[in-house]
Amino acid sequence: MDGYDKYAHEPFAVTVDLAVFTIREGALHVLLVERGQEPYAGRWALPGGFVQPDESAETAARRELAEETGLSDVSGLHLEQLRTYSEPGRDPRMRVVSVAFTALLPDAPEAHGGSDAAQARWVPYGTAGPLAFDHDGILADAHDRVGAKFEYTCLATAFCPPEFTLGELQQVYETVWGTALDRPNFRRKVLATPGFVEAVPGAARLTGGRGKPAALYRAGTATALHPPLLRPVREGRPA
C-alpha cells in the first residue's frame, strides 16, 4: 500500500451485486431485475448499484437489499460478502469492480419495482436465461457458497420464519442441496447439535396439513455446526 505517487491512472467505479435467495413453494428462487438500457437491455441481472462515497460495500448492499425487496427492516436478514469481481472487460462501458453479496430471506415478499425503474422479480433458480454481464458466474458462486455453508453452519434457519418445524428445516436443506434426506436421521442430527434449534415452550402446529402435528422450533444461538452435517455423496455419476 506504499507508493501512492503511482496514482496516475483512471479510477474505478465500485458497485455491489446481490444474489438474494428465498424459498417459495419448495423451490429456490433468486431476485432478479430486468435491464432497461444497453448493454444487455431486456436481459435479467442481479440487483445492485453503486457504492456511495460515505458508505462501505456492506452498507451499500444492505441499502440495495431494502430497496429491491421493498422490506422496511432488513437488519435481521443474513447478508454476507461473497467475493469481488474485477475482470477488466466485465462491463463494456467502463472499469467496474463489483463486490458481490449473498442474502437469504425467509418468506418471499412480492418483489416490487424498487426505487429504480427496473422491475424486480423472483425467478426460480436455474430457469433464468443467460444473465447480463458476468452475473451467471456470480450467481453460481453464490449458490455453491450457500450449499457449502449449510454443511458446517446453522445458516439454514435464515430461510425459515421465526418459528418453524423440523420438516420445514429439512425441506430447506433438500431444496438448496437438491437431495432427499432421511427424516429421522436429519431430526436426530439437528436435535443433537446444541444451539442449532430450541423448542418453542408450549405449542404445536396442527391446522396446516393432515398428519400428526409437528413441534415448533426457533433458531438457536449457535452459529457453527460441530461436527458438520455433510450432504450425501452422489456416487451415481461423479460430476
Next chain:
Amino acid sequence: MDGYDKYAHEPFAVTVDLAVFTIREGALHVLLVERGQEPYAGRWALPGGFVQPDESAETAARRELAEETGLSDVSGLHLEQLRTYSEPGRDPRMRVVSVAFTALLPDAPEAHGGSDAAQARWVPYGTAGPLAFDHDGILADAHDRVGAKFEYTCLATAFCPPEFTLGELQQVYETVWGTALDRPNFRRKVLATPGFVEAVPGAARLTGGRGKPAALYRAGTATALHPPLLRPVREGRPA
C-alpha cells in the same frame, strides 16, 4: 447495476493487500513491509499495491506477490481471494477499496526489497505490533480462513516443498492450528484420504535427523477432504 446515470460522485482507488504466510523453523511467518511515509510511517503493513487499469485484482495480487517475495515463478503458488475491505475511513488520505488475498508459500526465500523502496521482511505471526490501516483485521481474517480451510481441503500441502514426509505435513497442521496432533492417527487419516498425498516411488529420506527414515510423499490430485479432518476441540477454556 442499472442506473449508471447516478455516476456523479468521486471515484474509488482499488488496491490489493496480501497476507502471505510461510513456515520457518516450525513457526508461522507473515510477509510484512515497513512503511516509509505518512500515514503510519515506520509501521509494518501488508504488502500490496494499486490495481492497474488493464488487470484484474487476481492478476495484480500475483504481480505484487512476485515483486515482494522476489520469486521469479509464482504461478504455482496458492493465491486466494479473502474478501474486500471498503470502510470509508480505512485510509485517511482518500477513498480506497482493497481486495485482500491470502497466499501460501512452501519454503521461505529471504524477502528482498522488491521494486518499491519499502523493505519486506518475514515476521513470526503474532509478534508484529499493531499494523498500519486495518491490516491487523485483514491478517486475522486470513489466518482464520487458512485454519478453517485446513479442515476440509488439501491446502496444507501448499506449505510443503515438492517432496515431503508425513511428519512435515503434520507439523504444518500443528503450526497453523497451534495444536498437537497424534502422529499415528494423523498418518492414518491422510493415507486413507484418496488423492491427498501420493508416495514417491523408490525413495526414503535418511540423512536429516536421527531416527527411522521417513517415506517421501508428493501432493496428490485431490483438492477437497471428504470427510474433513477436524481440528481437536479445545475444551479447556472455551474461547
Next chain:
DNA sequence: CCTTTAATAGTCAGCCCGACTATAAAAGGG
C-alpha cells in the same frame, strides 16, 4: 553394543451416521 529418537504398524472402544422399522396423532372418506 546399548540407548535414544523418530517412523510405522496395530489394537480397541466409543460415537456418529446411514438404513431401516415401529409407533403416535392428526385429517379424510366411506
Next chain:
DNA sequence: CCCTTTTATAGTCGGGCTGACTATTAAAGG
C-alpha cells in the same frame, strides 16, 4: 364412526471413522 392415509416421532442395528494407546522397526550417537 371406523378405517385408511399421512406425517411426526421413537427406536434399533451395523459399519466406519476417530481418539487413545501400545508395539515394532530402523536409523544416529555415545
